[in-house]
Amino acid sequence: MKELVLSQEEISAIVKDLANKLEAELRSEEKPPVFLCVMKGAMPFYSDLVKEIELDILCDYIQLSSYEGGLSSTGRVSMEKDLGENLDGRTVIIVEDIVDSGLSMAFLKDHINSRFKPKRILICALFDKICARTNGVKVDFCGKELHEAKFLVGYGLDYRQLLRNVPYVFVPDEKELAYWDSLDSGH
Ligand code: IMP
Ligand code: MG
Secondary structure (H helix, E strand, O other): OOEEEEOHHHHHHHHHHHHHHHHHHHOOOOOOOEEEEEEOOOHHHHHHHHHOOOOOOEEEEEEEEOOOOOOOOOOOOEEEEOOOOOOOOOEEEEEEEEEOOOHHHHHHHHHHHHHOOOOEEEEEEEEEOHHHOOOOOOOOEEEEEOOOOOOOEEOOEOEOOEOOOOOOEEEOOHHHHHHHHHHHOOO
């Protein structure tokens, strides 16, 4: 490990803080808001977050892909699974692991707006890599801002689909990356 970015304790404090802010924001919604999990990366964060929200909410998920397992985004976003709820007239909270270039979030907002007439769309992300943004996407609720282009793994964030189950977030070193490469190529 090159650097521990968030420990389990830090993650849990961030999740509680974000849940409090979201509750305050959403307390007087007419219709139950929809918390939309962006699979697969946001899965652990989403699961911890929704358990802290003491409001009537709907849970839904969508699966996008842009990284294809490697160290950087392909620049193309594809949808692997579509969402199921009707979002008309509701506030939608997109729950994402990390907003990097912003392409995935721009794609998802366009997709939602093309199918539904939501009341508004908010983005809640554990990490905001603001230094990597290539468009005007803004994170409304952010766990931790990143000002350097680091590659992170753990707590949903993957390298070659591995490490999503690790309960903390870290920057891997070259040796670790080479080891995970070897697992994938079957050596
Ligand atoms: P964007 O479309 O460039 O904003 O990319 C967003 C997606 O890329 C996120 O949902 C993550 O799944 C993935 N991603 C971005 N940065 C990292 C990282 O540091 N580690 C692992 N996955 C990442
Ligand atoms: Mg993601």
